[in-house]
Amino acid sequence: MALQVSVVGSGAENEQRAETVGRLLAERGATVVTGGRGEVMAAAARGAKSAGGTTIGILPGETRDGANPWLDHVVVTGIGHARNLAVVASGDAVIAVGGRYGTLAEIGFALTLGRPVVVLEPGWEVEGTQRARTPLEAVEFALAAARHISDT
Amino acid sequence: MALQVSVVGSGAENEQRAETVGRLLAERGATVVTGGRGEVMAAAARGAKSAGGTTIGILPGETRDGANPWLDHVVVTGIGHARNLAVVASGDAVIAVGGRYGTLAEIGFALTLGRPVVVLEPGWEVEGTQRARTPLEAVEFALAAARHISDT
Amino acid sequence: MALQVSVVGSGAENEQRAETVGRLLAERGATVVTGGRGEVMAAAARGAKSAGGTTIGILPGETRDGANPWLDHVVVTGIGHARNLAVVASGDAVIAVGGRYGTLAEIGFALTLGRPVVVLEPGWEVEGTQRARTPLEAVEFALAAARHISDT
Amino acid sequence: MALQVSVVGSGAENEQRAETVGRLLAERGATVVTGGRGEVMAAAARGAKSAGGTTIGILPGETRDGANPWLDHVVVTGIGHARNLAVVASGDAVIAVGGRYGTLAEIGFALTLGRPVVVLEPGWEVEGTQRARTPLEAVEFALAAARHISDT
Numbered sequence: 389m390a391l392q393v394s395v396v397g398s399g400a401e402n403e404q405r406a407e408t409v410g411r412l413l414a415e416r417g418a419t420v421v422t423g424g425r426g427e428v429m430a431a432a433a434r435g436a437k438s439a440g441g442t443t444i445g446i447l448p449g450e451t452r453d454g455a456n457p458w459l460d461h462v463v464v465t466g467i468g469h470a471r472n473l474a475v476v477a478s479g480d481a482v483i484a485v486g487g488r489y490g491t492l493a494e495i496g497f498a499l500t501l502g503r504p505v506v507v508l509e510p511g512w513e514v515e516g517t518q519r520a521r522t523p524l525e526a527v528e529f530a531l532a533a534a535r536h537i538s539d540t
Numbered sequence: 541m542a543l544q545v546s547v548v549g550s551g552a553e554n555e556q557r558a559e560t561v562g563r564l565l566a567e568r569g570a571t572v573v574t575g576g577r578g579e580v581m582a583a584a585a586r587g588a589k590s591a592g593g594t595t596i597g598i599l600p601g602e603t604r605d606g607a608n609p610w611l612d613h614v615v616v617t618g619i620g621h622a623r624n625l626a627v628v629a630s631g632d633a634v635i636a637v638g639g640r641y642g643t644l645a646e647i648g649f650a651l652t653l654g655r656p657v658v659v660l661e662p663g664w665e666v667e668g669t670q671r672a673r674t675p676l677e678a679v680e681f682a683l684a685a686a687r688h689i690s691d692t
Numbered sequence: 693m694a695l696q697v698s699v700v701g702s703g704a705e706n707e708q709r710a711e712t713v714g715r716l717l718a719e720r721g722a723t724v725v726t727g728g729r730g731e732v733m734a735a736a737a738r739g740a741k742s743a744g745g746t747t748i749g750i751l752p753g754e755t756r757d758g759a760n761p762w763l764d765h766v767v768v769t770g771i772g773h774a775r776n777l778a779v780v781a782s783g784d785a786v787i788a789v790g791g792r793y794g795t796l797a798e799i800g801f802a803l804t805l806g807r808p809v810v811v812l813e814p815g816w817e818v819e820g821t822q823r824a825r826t827p828l829e830a831v832e833f834a835l836a837a838a839r840h841i842s843d844t
Numbered sequence: 845m846a847l848q849v850s851v852v853g854s855g856a857e858n859e860q861r862a863e864t865v866g867r868l869l870a871e872r873g874a875t876v877v878t879g880g881r882g883e884v885m886a887a888a889a890r891g892a893k894s895a896g897g898t899t900i901g902i903l904p905g906e907t908r909d910g911a912n913p914w915l916d917h918v919v920v921t922g923i924g925h926a927r928n929l930a931v932v933a934s935g936d937a938v939i940a941v942g943g944r945y946g947t948l949a950e951i952g953f954a955l956t957l958g959r960p961v962v963v964l965e966p967g968w969e970v971e972g973t974q975r976a977r978t979p980l981e982a983v984e985f986a987l988a989a990a991r992h993i994s995d996t
Binding site for chain 1: 619620621622625640641642643644645646647648649651652653666668
Binding site for chain 1: 754770771772773774
């Protein structure tokens with residue numbers, strides 16, 4: 389099984405950086421997991437597909453409505469915002485790119501579960517997360533942390 | 541139906557303040573909703589019962605194991621940390637007393653759903669929350685915000 | 693804490709029997725737990741309130757929209773149909789009055805979790821459930837099973 | 845995106861038939877979605893991998909513990925039995941192979957959400973499901989129903 393990295397966040401202004409994150413993850417062989425919808429989620433998946441990677445979207449609703457078109461596999465949870473728990477739990481590491489309150493919940497859940505969290509600056513400042521200045525740094529931090537977890 | 545206020549948080553050092561919050565809420569006729577377990581959750585429920593109030597605990601597991609003894613009604617969700625969503629969604633307002641990452645997820649969810657959030661200082665600093673210096677201030681802010689929401 | 697009995701089901705044709713079930717449960721001191729919405733859920737809560745009982749509704753959405761007016765306490769889960777798990781997990785026993793596929797999921801979950809299930813005839817025929825011919829029989833079977841569980 | 849078919853059920857005595865179901869689905873290009881654990885879930889994934897197919901496991905816990913080794917992608921939900929909703933919601937169709945109460949909940953949820961359900965005999969008898977006598981028949985029924993849904 390490939391490493392899985394969850395990319396969370398929102399905000400149209402963060403799409404370009406999210407797309408780069410997705411592409412860099414795919415180039416390094418990691419599967420990109422997201423919440424499956426628009427903005428940062430769509431951009432990360434689009435970036436991963438541009439590099440021939442694999443993408444999984446974990447949707448909140450009861451159907452695939454609202455899924456972005458860059459998903460290889462779609463998980464339809466039917467549990468609304470509680471799917472945020474599944475998004476971060478499914479990652480060996482989590483990268484947050486922008487985002488508002490839903491992202492804050494995801495960071496809280498990821499840290500509760502012991503998943504490494506990298507915040508691509510600017511972004512939520514939460515003790516216990518690692519901060520990255522560039523998409524490349526975010527991806528390298530996340531993969532290093534994920535491999536460290538996998539080894540232990 | 542009485543107003544319902546969710547009290548979230550953790551940390552043994554916050555129990556006394558949480559108990560005061562619970563008592564003050566009950567004295568003002570609000571039902572106290574918590575995650576149903578120990579520390580802040582137990583203290584808030586204990587405080588509410590000391591004033592003859594009503595308490596609801598929303599548990600993460602599949603049984604009542606771990607429930608504190610100050611609950612009038614217990615909801616057993618079976619959904620683990622995702623029950624944090626139900627805890628805050630069930631409040632007309634939310635008061636956070638201390639707490640770590642689970643509380644951060646609850647604050648994120650509460651703000652996502654538009655529930656007013658009062659943070660009793662010291663505590664997580666999150667834009668969009670109201671800060672209170674004392675339990676009394678926290679309770680008054682929460683009830684004012686809850687009534688404002690109910691009126692609109 | 694009072695015994696909690698979950699009443700599940702649907703169908704306008706089952707409302708009268710559900711109301712009797714709710715009333716009989718309340719007369720015997722049990723709290724009535726339901727999914728909080730219409731038809732059987734509303735009727736069971738209405739019956740409980742007619743006897744001065746206590747009612748809890750566990751709603752699927754992110755707000756109280758759709759809650760029936762006979763609820764003392766409302767839990768807003770935000771997890772859609774997955775709240776069916778919480779409805780049955782919160783009961784010391786479960787009584788099914790009519791119902792279609794959502795009720796079948798609830799019976800499946802209740803039996804998975806070891807909750808006693810009484811089906812008021814006619815209704816889903818599932819091995820492992822107890823069948824009752826009248827509301828009174830359903831209530832007596834449910835309370836006996838709930839007390840048996842509580843004692844062990 | 846490939847069609848996704850969820851295979852649910854349990855019971856060691858059903859593993860051989862589940863493995864055939866998984867293999868036949870993969871041979872026809874469908875992705876196999878399961879609850880990610882043992883018995884029928886493991887057998888279906890193993891069958892799919894034997895034919896070079898793609899498999900997704902949707903786990904109940906907060907880690908990958910208990911995942912079978914035939915999964916390409918693992919979704920860790922953290923929501924316990926409520927993940928059954930996600931398992932069936934993620935399928936364009938659902939095939940039930942044996943199974944006990946958890947499977948009954950899955951059938952109930954699938955029918956609630958309008959997903960076509962094929963029961964490989966013997967198995968739960970539920971109105972609204974289609975019955976198949978052989979794994980081949982189950983797969984053909986499921987794919988025909990899934991394509992019919994996708995076309996509408």
